[in-house]
Amino acid sequence: MTRVAILPADHVLDLVLNRRPGRLWAASFAGALTLTILLAAGVVVLLVRGVGIWGIDMPVAWGFAITDYVWWIGIGMGGTFISAALYLTRQPWRTALSRYAEAMTVFAVSVSGIFPILHLGRPWFFYWLMPYPDRIGLWPQWRSSLSWDFFAITAYLIVSVLYFYMGMLPDMAALRDGxxxxxxxxxxxxxALGWRGEARHWQRHRTLMLLWAAVAVPLVFSVHSMVALDFSVGQVAGWHSTIFPPFFVAGALFSGCAMVLVLGIPMRRSLGLETIITIDHFEKLARLMLAIGLIVAYGYVMEVFTAYYSGDAQEIALARNRFGGAYAWVYWSTIGCNSLALQALWWRRVRTSLPALMVVGILVLVGMWMERFMLIVTSIYRERLPSSWGMFYPTLWDFAFLFGSIGLFLALFLLFVRYLPVLPVFELRQEGETP
Structure with missing residues (x-):
């Protein structure tokens, strides 16, 4: 009896239309939903009791919330860059990674937008950040980085959602017909917005996708540079640095590549996408992550060099404190996860081993979170006056918001895997028709 081979595009559509969620998906979604409920409970408690439920205090008035915000928005930036930049450069291996990388961007940026609002203290007045017409002359404080965050997140979320959605229009029509x-x-x-696959539809779709990709790539650099300016405009040792914008952009792309690996490897196995997402795709992504990771490592070296070269006693004291102070374990864990573990990717055997790539990806994600924590807390827990010194001790609610945000992200991603095509079906069909 002859077996008919299923085309890659048909297999992706079949995952949405005909395949029922298995036990692994159900268990994963249940776990993610449990963490999401924990996040919702934390938000309710915060609204009732205030930000005092966190470990923030004076002088450490910024803690886990801002760390989580920068971490999530960095992950989102990496997803868009992988999809849009590879689209502009016409890289053929983009097809296997682009769709779920775009979804990762939308969900990560959405989760990141929660934290600046909650950190306001009075989050129900978050609309004060936007310049809305009112009769009492209330306008945003343009010197506040919170206003910058509002416009940056809003602009990037709009572009990411439109880029993600416009790319799915042909696939929505295929799902409608099937x-x-x-x-x-x-x-x-x-x-599907009335998509019929006419020639004028395809022509306008290609033009629109090209334009959105051309807008999304520079937006990655501008938005995360703005996030870096949240810190570098402050007169705080460890923050007031001109290298922060490129350093933050490199860190965002670094963590984004790691998240694409961490999500793609188990998704590939559980959905049976081995013939579409090959080892070669992950190997190329690992090379890209290695190149960006070297830029991040260069940033770590330049931070220390700039501190000593400046001759500023406070900068030098901060650098030494990071090496051997109360939070030295955070600094050296960051270096180990982001710089030392990354060196394994020089070997092709590691780049083509999925378990090894999974371990490196998780270490990078952990290291990038710890880097943001190290950057924020170690810069402000020791002020210039010893009388202003104070330690930061996270509470259970700090961890609830961190793991709850991870649960919300995973819940959204699992719903995407269940109800939308994880790969661009129309691009797979075009590749199959190309001789």
Missing amino acids: ARSRGRQVVYGLL
Whole structure:
């Protein structure tokens, strides 16, 4: 009996239309939903009791919330860069990674936007950050980095959602045409926006995607440079540095590549995408992560060099404190996860080993979070006056918000895997038709 080979595009559509979620998906979603409920409970408690439930105090008035914010928005930046930059440069291996990298961007940026609002102290007045017309002359404080964050996150989220959604229009039409139930036909039909696959549709779609990619790539650099300016405009030792914008951008791309690996490796196995997402795709992504990671390591060296070269006693004291102070373990863990573990990617055997790539990816994500924590806390827990010194001790609610945000991100991603194509179906079909 002859078996008919299933085309890659048909397999991706079949995962959405015909395949029921297995036990692994159900267990993963249940765990993610539990963490999301923990985050919701934390938000309720924070609204009732205030930000005092966190470990923040004077002088450490910024803690886990801002660390989580910078970490999540950095992950989002990396996803868009991988998809849009590879699209502009016409890289053929982009197809296997672009769709779920774009989804990762949308979900990560959405999660990141929660933390600046919650950190306001009175989050129900978050709309004060935007220049809305009112009758009492209330306008944003333009010198506040919170206003900058509002505009940066809003602009980037709009561009990311549109870029993600516009790329799925042909696939929505394919789901509409392949759906059996009337409900799915209506839902996917509405999302397809009347797509019929006409020549003028394809022409305008290519033009629109090219324009959005051209907008998204420079936005990655501008938005995360703005996030870096949140720190570098402050007159605080360890923050007031001109290298922060490129350093933050490199860190964002670094953590984004790591998250694409961490999400893609188990997704590839559980959905049976081995023939589409190959080892070669992950090997190329590992090379890209190695190159960006070397830039991040250069940034660590330059931070120390700049401190000593400046001759500023406070900068030098801060550098020495990071080496051997109360939070030295955070600094050296950051170096170990982000710089030392990365050196394993010089060997092709490691770059082609999925378990090894998974370990390196997780270490990089942990290291980038610890780097943000180290940057924030170690710069402000020792002020110039010894009378102003104070330690930061995170509370259980700090960890609840951290792991709850991870749960929310994973819950959104798992829903995406269940109800939307994880790979661009129309691009897979085009590749199959290309001789």
